[in-house]
Amino acid sequence: MIPPELQDDFVYIENFLSEDEADDLMNYLIEKIDWEEREITLFGKTYMQPRLIKWIGESEYTYSNERMRVETFPRRLEVLRERLGRELGCKFNSVLLNYYRDGNDSMGRHSDDEKELGTRPIIASISLGVQRDFVIVEKLGMKKRYVLPLEHGSLLVMREDSQKLYLHELPKRKKVKEGRINLTFRYVY
Numbered sequence: 001m002i003p004p005e006l007q008d009d010f011v012y013i014e015n016f017l018s019e020d021e022a023d024d025l026m027n028y029l030i031e032k033i034d035w036e037e038r039e040i041t042l043f044g045k046t047y048m049q050p051r052l053i054k055w056i057g058e059s060e061y062t063y064s065n066e067r068m069r070v071e072t073f074p075r076r077l078e079v080l081r082e083r084l085g086r087e088l089g090c091k092f093n094s095v096l097l098n099y100y101r102d103g104n105d106s107m108g109r110h111s112d113d114e115k116e117l118g119t120r121p122i123i124a125s126i127s128l129g130v131q132r133d134f135v136i137v138e139k140l141g142m143k144k145r146y147v148l149p150l151e152h153g154s155l156l157v158m159r160e161d162s163q164k165l166y167l168h169e170l171p172k173r174k175k176v177k178e179g180r181i182n183l184t185f186r187y188v189y
């Protein structure tokens with residue numbers, strides 16, 4: 001599913017969570033997370049971000065010019081964080097949750113290359129809910145574009161030079177009527 005030229009930097013595991021685990025986690029997160037709708041300022045104009053978010057982490061973090069406060073992990077996410085750390089052989093101390101209510105919600109093109117994430121961050125991205133296209137674009141050269149449809153219960157690992165060489169985005173898909181939640185586990189220094 002990952003094109004060979006991306007395989008050093010991106011790894012995809014289709015059924016990382018079973019269907020039941022993924023359903024359960026999605027319902028739990030919709031109900032229990034105190035979702036925030038935040039503003040974003042682009043070129044001097046202020047908009048509402050086209051998704052709901054929640055940051056949970058042991059240290060502060062600046063994301064899209066917004067300071068994220070320290071928040072402790074609820075038990076369900078603590079268990080997932082430990083499992084990911086064990087299976088990927090690394091540590092995570094924070095997670096960014098994004099709730100795309102339908103296909104009008106999206107995430108703009110960017111790379112997770114903030115200094116606080118270190119030079120070659122490992123980011124573990126769990127997808128729940130409706131399948132959405134995750135688009136990866138080369139920063140240089142031919143600016144080649146790749147589309148990865150991320151499935152319910154899947155894990156996408158972004159590692160090595162994924163943030164240095166590529167941008168990623170979750171474009172709008174107007175025909176999609178159902179919701180999707182994405183969790184990106186990170187280590188913030």
Ligand SMILES: O=C(O)CCC(=O)C(=O)O
Nearest residue numbers: 096098107134170182184
């Ligand atoms: O929703 C997604 O799969 C993308 C999330 C993302 O790009 C991010 O959290 O940096």
